[in-house]
Amino acid sequence: MSQYDPVTPARLQQFLTRLGRMVREPGRVYLVGGTGLMYQGLKGLTKDVDLDTPRARGHVINRKGRHT
Numbered sequence: 001m002s003q004y005d006p007v008t009p010a011r012l013q014q015f016l017t018r019l020g021r022m023v024r025e026p027g028r029v030y031l032v033g034g035t036g037l038m039y040q041g042l043k044g045l046t047k048d049v050d051l052d053t054p055r056a057r058g059h060v061i062n063r064k065g066r067h068t
Contacts, residue, residue, distance in 0.1 A: 006045040009038060015049060029053050 007015075012035065019029070030053070031039050034046035 004047070006047055007035070007038070007049055008045055009041075012038065012049065027053055 005011075016029070029051050030036075031049075031051050033050040034043055035048075035050045037043035038046050
């Protein structure tokens, strides 16, 4: 059992909105795995948010938004 609550479509939208406020320049975010399926309405919940950006290669942001 995960120590985190499942990600719902509403929580994903809140996360993406907060992420958009933090970004200082245009870019793209790719939602992959269960996150992408949920965003398209093909899955109800997911356990985490999987995303990728072309410029973020090699950088990891943990669940609390901190670089690791």
